[in-house]
Amino acid sequence: MDCNNQEEPSSSPETTNNRRTFLKLGAAAMAAPLLLGSRPSAAKGGRDDAAEAAAAAIIPPSPKTTPWQEELPRAWTPIKPVAPDSFAPEPTEAADTSGGECGRAAHPRYVELIQDKPPLYYDMRAKERNDWLFHPDYPPQTIWGFADGKDGPAMIPGPLFVNRYGQPVLCRIYNELPKDHKGFGTPEISTHLHNLHAPSESDGFPGDYWSAHKVGPTFGDPEGKGAPGTFKDHFYPNVCAGYDEVNSDPTLAQYAARDEQGRMIGDSREALGTLWYHDHCLDFTAPNVVLGLAGFYTLYDELDSGDENDANPVALRLPSGDYDYPIALGDRRFDASGLLTFDQFSPEGTLGDKCIVNGKIEPVLRVDARKYRFRLLNSGPARFYALYLVDTNNRVQTFTYIANDGNLLPAPLKNQSSVVLGVAERADIVVDFSKYPIGTELYLVNRYRQDSSRGPKDIKAPGERVLKLIVDRQPARPDYSQVPDKLRELRPLPSVKELAALPVRRWEFARKGGVWTINGRQVDVNNPRAQIRQGQGEIWELVNPSGGWMHPVHIHFEEGRILSKTVDGTSVPVPVHERGRKDVYVLQHDSTIRLFMRFRDFQGKYVMHCHNVIHEDHAMMIRWDIT
Structure with a gap:
């Protein structure tokens, strides 16, 4: 059909x-x-491809930077839930517009999905920050980012969420971006949690953008009658796809993911692990993400439990805790003074010639001599990556590829030498640093050559070094993590x-x-x-x-x-x-x-x-x- x-x-x-x-x-x-080299907005049906390419070519390269000047933290600190009574007003199924919430649609299946297990509450805020340092050779500058609570600063990436299937989440997102800002971007937001199995009103639909002053054409009830507000409650049920199927088809019960009370919460074969969130405001997703509105959201279950010492015989015992490390890559362009720039008017946009790794240009990550799980994300907006791990002589090193787009593969791919990522693709890899002597220096390099926002042209060595890794100490405790020969079964x-x-x-x-x-x-x-x-x-x-x-x-x-x-x-x-x-x-x-x-x-x-x-x-x- x-x-x-x-x-x-x-x-x-x-x-x-x-x-x-x-x-x-x-x-x-x-x-x-x-806007360095800014040019008129392309009218619908206006400039031809040759004109756009010529216009894009006039943007000068970013100023040079001295590599390996800043260090990334050795481990992430996840955002912590807040006490339910700290939320005023209390979260409700329907929007509480009288308490300041924007007029979103009601959370579907809310009572059913929380049942007797109340959600964890999180307070996250979209904020402006004026002292972000992408690199010591560039000046402190203004970014937009998500922050952990009222007193937390905006960060790139935003707060890391660490949660489990079967535990619902209510994330209250405040929009504190300045109404009358200068530069590219727009202060309305619509936060998309990519690719959670979430109800529509919490998915971050682009036309559902909102602020205290404005809402989008599709925001609110089905007729788009939402009202502006200072915050929006996002309902993330943290159930696997196939929730209705396993609860109605007895033949699927053996594959059911279950919460702590034993209730079936979807098909366990559909569980994801590495997710990420970003702004999705209609017409302004690219500039808002370039400004910094993105972060990681990870999920665990009985199989991928997040505990390498898990005694449960079904647990995979993959590297966990400080050794489960998200890495977001993104392309950015800076003007002659070292300030972030972006042309939001041209359909060609602005291809970044600097790669930021967790918000920093050419940073250093110190690692223990043991196994790590790296969650690689291409956060965009436009550059593709062909990533290789090399030593100081550009000799390619191998690793184990375990997950694509947040999904564990049925079996690990061992002795891999590269990962190719289009924008928004993810790859989880396991690197065993125990085979390297203390003091070893390695580099994550991008070997894709790309000179326009339309896509890469080829792969060529040695590539651009974007992250330096230094194996600088033995782990404080034995490494009991593993990569078993079977990961997650496919339906x-x-x-x-x-x-x-x-x-x-x-x-x-x-x-x-x-x-x-x-x-x-x-x-x-x-x-x-x-x-x-x-x-x-x-x-x-x-x-x-x-x-x-x-x-x-x-x-x-x-x-x-x-x-x-x-x-x-x-x-x-x-x-x-x-x-x-x-x-x-x-x-x-x-x-x-x-x-x-x-x-x-x-x-x-x-x-x-x-x-x-x-x-x-x-x-x-x-x-x-x-x-």
Whole structure:
């Protein structure tokens, strides 16, 4: 069954485009002093590709920096829950607008999913900070970031969440960004927790942006009648996909993830581990993320328990605690004075020529001589990474690849030498530093060469060194961590016959009229391009008809399984690390990816978009609904 003709008739996205035009023109006057090589906003259907490429080329490179001047902390300190009585007003299923909350939609299935287990409460705030140091050679400067509570400073990345499946979370996010700011970005936010199986009102839908002064066209109830406010409560149930299936199909009970009370909370084969959150404000995701609005969210369960000394025989005992270390990479560009710059008006955006690692340029991380789990994230906005671990003589070192896009693989991939990450892709790897003498220096290098925001061109050694690792001491206690030969089981795909009977939707990612489009159209957050019955399975075909750019495509809420890939019309093997569950699918030049998706447990509005968020901001996104 072909669903391509089931899209709604084209409607005028008047609200969206009016807001887009107003904000971008209004921002232009404020941003001009901070936009190096700034140029007029590209009108819809305006500049051609050659003109955009020529304009992008005039941006000078960032000033040089002396490497290895700052050290990253040896370990992360997670954000801590707050006492329930510290929240005023008390969290409620419906928005408490009288207490200052913005008028969001009510949390669906809230009472059912918290049952007798109250959620953990977190207080996080989007703030401005004026003294962030990307590198000692650059001046202290203004960033936006998330902070731990009222008194915490904005950080890049934001606070690290460490939670467990079966333990619901209520995260109160305050928006304290300045209304009348100068420079790029916009002070409205819509925080997306990528790729939690979360209800629509807490997913960070781009049109649901809000502040104390403004809300987006889709915010609030289904008619978009939300009210501004100083905070928004996000409900993260921390259940696995397949919650309804395991509670209704006795044959799936053996695969059920369970909470401490033994209640089934979804299919354990669908559990994720490495997630991240970032701003998703319509038209301004890229500049807001460039300013710093992103962070990590990790989840554990009985299998991936977060305890390398776990006595439970099913626990994997992967490296844990201080040795479970998230690493976010992102591309940034700085002007001649060393200040962060970004062109939010051009569909080409600004490709960063400096890589920040956890908010720092060319930092050092000191490690113990033992195994580490590194959670690698490409936080964007536009650069791809081909990461290698090398010694001082650029000799490639090996590691074990255990997870892709936050999902543990069925089995570890041993003796790997590289990790390739499109924007928003993640990879968990285990590096054993015990095989190196104390004093050994290693480097994480990027060997992708890329000179435009459209994608990389090739891989070439020796590459750019982005992180220095120094093995400087023996661990204080024995290393009991391991990487077993089996990790997380995959749920079998439907049979060939069952797949052939599923609806098929084709989505073409292309350039049209100077903007990035899907199926020839710009985003309209007010109208769904697909309406899918809850519980339905479908096949989606993602198509890139061009040889001029690449698109890391992200589908919110549900993960998929790649069925096939073609490049230039020829079938190519699916890489081993991509044969598990994924939420980002990198469309290479002239390629098609065919994938299987299920749509379960919640109803509401979600999006699919290119996670090169420059493309997303310039209209390469669609809304789809579960009904």
